[in-house]
Amino acid sequence: MDSQALAAHPATQPAAGHGSHEHPEYLRHHFDTVEQQKEATQFGMWLFLLTEIMFFGGMFAAYLIYRNWYYPAFAAASNTLSITLGAVNTAVLITSGFAMAMGVWCAETRRRKGLVISLIFTILFGLVFLGIKYVEYSEKFELHHVPGADFSISQFVHPSAASHETPLAPDMAEKTQVYFSLYFAMTGMHALHMIIGIALLLWLLVRAQQGAYTNGYVQPIEYFGLYWHFVDIVWIFLFPLLYLINRHPGR
Amino acid sequence: MSTIVSLPDQATASLPKRSYLNNEYGLKSWLLTGDHKRIAMLYLMSITFFFFIGGAMAGLIRLELLTPQPDLMASDTYNKLFTMHGVIMIFLFLVPSVPATIGNFVIPMMVGAKDLAFPKINLMSWYLYVIAGTFTISALVLGGVDTGWTFTTPLSTHYLNTHVVTAALGIFVAGFSSIFTGLNFIVTIHRMRAPGMTWFRLPLFCWSNYAASILMVLGTPVLAIAIVLVILERTIGIGVFDPAKGGDPLLFQHLFWFYSHPAVYIMILPGMGVISEVISTFSRKRVFGYTAVAFSSVAIALFGFFVWAHHMFIMGVSNYSALVFSLLTMLVAVPSAIKIFNWSATLYKGSITFETPMLYAFGFIGLFTIGGLTGVFLGSLGMDIHLTETYFIVAHFHFVMVGGMLMAYLSGIHFWWPKMTGRMYPEAMSKLAAVVTFIGFNLTFFPQFILGYLGMPRRYHAYPPEFQVLNVFSTAGATVLGIGYLMPMIYMTWSLKYGAIAGPNPWQATGLEWQTQSPPLTENFIETPIVDYEAYDYDWLANKTKHEVTTVG
Numbered sequence: 073m074d075s076q077a078l079a080a081h082p083a084t085q086p087a088a089g090h091g092s093h094e095h096p097e098y099l100r101h102h103f104d105t106v107e108q109q110k111e112a113t114q115f116g117m118w119l120f121l122l123t124e125i126m127f128f129g130g131m132f133a134a135y136l137i138y139r140n141w142y143y144p145a146f147a148a149a150s151n152t153l154s155i156t157l158g159a160v161n162t163a164v165l166i167t168s169g170f171a172m173a174m175g176v177w178c179a180e181t182r183r184r185k186g187l188v189i190s191l192i193f194t195i196l197f198g199l200v201f202l203g204i205k206y207v208e209y210s211e212k213f214e215l216h217h218v219p220g221a222d223f224s225i226s227q228f229v230h231p232s233a234a235s236h237e238t239p240l241a242p243d244m245a246e247k248t249q250v251y252f253s254l255y256f257a258m259t260g261m262h263a264l265h266m267i268i269g270i271a272l273l274l275w276l277l278v279r280a281q282q283g284a285y286t287n288g289y290v291q292p293i294e295y296f297g298l299y300w301h302f303v304d305i306v307w308i309f310l311f312p313l314l315y316l317i318n319r320h321p322g323r
Numbered sequence: 324m325s326t327i328v329s330l331p332d333q334a335t336a337s338l339p340k341r342s343y344l345n346n347e348y349g350l351k352s353w354l355l356t357g358d359h360k361r362i363a364m365l366y367l368m369s370i371t372f373f374f375f376i377g378g379a380m381a382g383l384i385r386l387e388l389l390t391p392q393p394d395l396m397a398s399d400t401y402n403k404l405f406t407m408h409g410v411i412m413i414f415l416f417l418v419p420s421v422p423a424t425i426g427n428f429v430i431p432m433m434v435g436a437k438d439l440a441f442p443k444i445n446l447m448s449w450y451l452y453v454i455a456g457t458f459t460i461s462a463l464v465l466g467g468v469d470t471g472w473t474f475t476t477p478l479s480t481h482y483l484n485t486h487v488v489t490a491a492l493g494i495f496v497a498g499f500s501s502i503f504t505g506l507n508f509i510v511t512i513h514r515m516r517a518p519g520m521t522w523f524r525l526p527l528f529c530w531s532n533y534a535a536s537i538l539m540v541l542g543t544p545v546l547a548i549a550i551v552l553v554i555l556e557r558t559i560g561i562g563v564f565d566p567a568k569g570g571d572p573l574l575f576q577h578l579f580w581f582y583s584h585p586a587v588y589i590m591i592l593p594g595m596g597v598i599s600e601v602i603s604t605f606s607r608k609r610v611f612g613y614t615a616v617a618f619s620s621v622a623i624a625l626f627g628f629f630v631w632a633h634h635m636f637i638m639g640v641s642n643y644s645a646l647v648f649s650l651l652t653m654l655v656a657v658p659s660a661i662k663i664f665n666w667s668a669t670l671y672k673g674s675i676t677f678e679t680p681m682l683y684a685f686g687f688i689g690l691f692t693i694g695g696l697t698g699v700f701l702g703s704l705g706m707d708i709h710l711t712e713t714y715f716i717v718a719h720f721h722f723v724m725v726g727g728m729l730m731a732y733l734s735g736i737h738f739w740w741p742k743m744t745g746r747m748y749p750e751a752m753s754k755l756a757a758v759v760t761f762i763g764f765n766l767t768f769f770p771q772f773i774l775g776y777l778g779m780p781r782r783y784h785a786y787p788p789e790f791q792v793l794n795v796f797s798t799a800g801a802t803v804l805g806i807g808y809l810m811p812m813i814y815m816t817w818s819l820k821y822g823a824i825a826g827p828n829p830w831q832a833t834g835l836e837w838q839t840q841s842p843p844l845t846e847n848f849i850e851t852p853i854v855d856y857e858a859y860d861y862d863w864l865a866n867k868t869k870h871e872v873t874t875v876g
Contacts, residue, residue: 130548220560253561
């Protein structure tokens, strides 16, 4: 009897079917459901972060090996970094990460204004971080601590009396250049990731302003948040390795 | 036991009215496409282009080595040639060969999906490949680079004034192209499988590409950072690898081979996947020990990460680490042997037919076995001291990469050509090409084993006159091999217009990609397939075709 009814009204079936399969606009054509899209993109993002870990991993491996070999040079060279600037920068970056986390929360709870403000703060604190990094880098140029032709080991062979440093033998002092090579490579790659991140943030900001991420489609914000936190975490490892471990009271 | 399947009558087949090829027209519809099949075709054209550039260089190298005297070119030209040959063949041909063309085309169909998980990233990966190719070609046009494809420091950082940075950037970008392909495959195989398509119902081609993708995703970033450090060392003068500044060149070798040894498996694993498909299809029998073959791919990927220092036995690693790496190297032979034995067991009591893909697959099994076994020689410490940096090494890796991988690639291209284009290649010509390739290959590279054993070093453009006879053999073989590679290029192009119409499943293969029209629709399947049969179930196929009502167009 039911089948007869259906046969009499063939139009009802597809219409009902269509109604129950209403897709949100952001569902890409090759995914069956929003859940599948979410699972796939989330998995993809984590895999991408895994490649990033391997990328930085090469430099961390180099750091561990050379630190083991040239311990006195690494300790002396790390004493020349400003712990204050490093600590301030860590705080700045964590604040930026907090703003990003707020942004994700705002997107999830569909607060467009909150999202925009959070993203602006994320960008601002990111820029402050890069500014402080610039100050630190320029100091390295003044002290001749940049690897290359201009590099000078005099500070490590003949430390000033005020610094209370033990002088290094010239051949060990040469190895401080490896420390600074790694310092520039690691923080440089980290800074490059921040610059790319800020460029992406500017684009997300424009789209967020138009309300693209506060209609239930939070994934771009969420995944960018993962990237941004990853960049934070790299710094959380760089800061102790480059600035903190085995500092002896000196300057 | 094998199932006897009668092949369908192709005379009645006709091309479908609508397919991915004629869905849209115009250059823009190709350059901005998200369709994995179109991107695969873009990749196919670009890697063929680079294959012939790299092949032309190989031809010039062999021509120079025809005589003992350095008479065709200057030594630095020769250095630039073999460097570019290596860079192009490895990074622009072998690494993307099977995954980016065949894998891109068939993996989404094999798992029953409409597309790869990230179509735009897939397209981006092709553009990155093109950018990488442009960098490499510019390095070539601007005057070349002569470090060898390994970019060994401090040679590459301090002693050469050639275009190292340009070529290195090319490799860096090509690496990202490969990372994105791998990432796409992993996510697709995890998350996009059709209902009923369990992990152990996946065709083995998916398993081997999955294993290769793991290597791409985990290994390539390490190459990227090694290259970045070399570039920084050349441009701004940091000293991570520079002994004068306290760095250690050996660290570069560790980072480089941490990628470049697994890269060997990135190149060979997808080829092994092709062989599994082809051997099963043309024996009409399920692959013997499906699970063992599937897990041997993963085992190769896993062990592949722990053997890299066997490239560095004579470069100053400690005796203990050489010993450990030598032992671990032997471990890789186990899963490789599992595959070879299981393919042989698949053939046992199968109803074997000798179509072109099968001929190439037989070539693969023989040549890869020789290449693999000589790898065991080289992995043992004492032998390696004698044989390393000789032509024995050159012959060994060409047996694996050309005899193995290129045979597998050609096997796969012939096997899936009807699916990609809807038309058959000419059978007699292609059989001839397979045989010519096999003969040419052996004539080229087998003499090099002997040359290497006698002590002819690699990477020199002149050699003592007593080595000439074998070198003449090798050069003659290279000519035959060249013809063997030109033939498919010509008749495949011919078949695009004049080939016989293939029909949906000309081989009576069981994969999901064969259960749909050829060439496929843009969305692959009209409705999402539901998989209720095991992989390589020829009984199921025979049953299905019996009751099938054919609808074409």
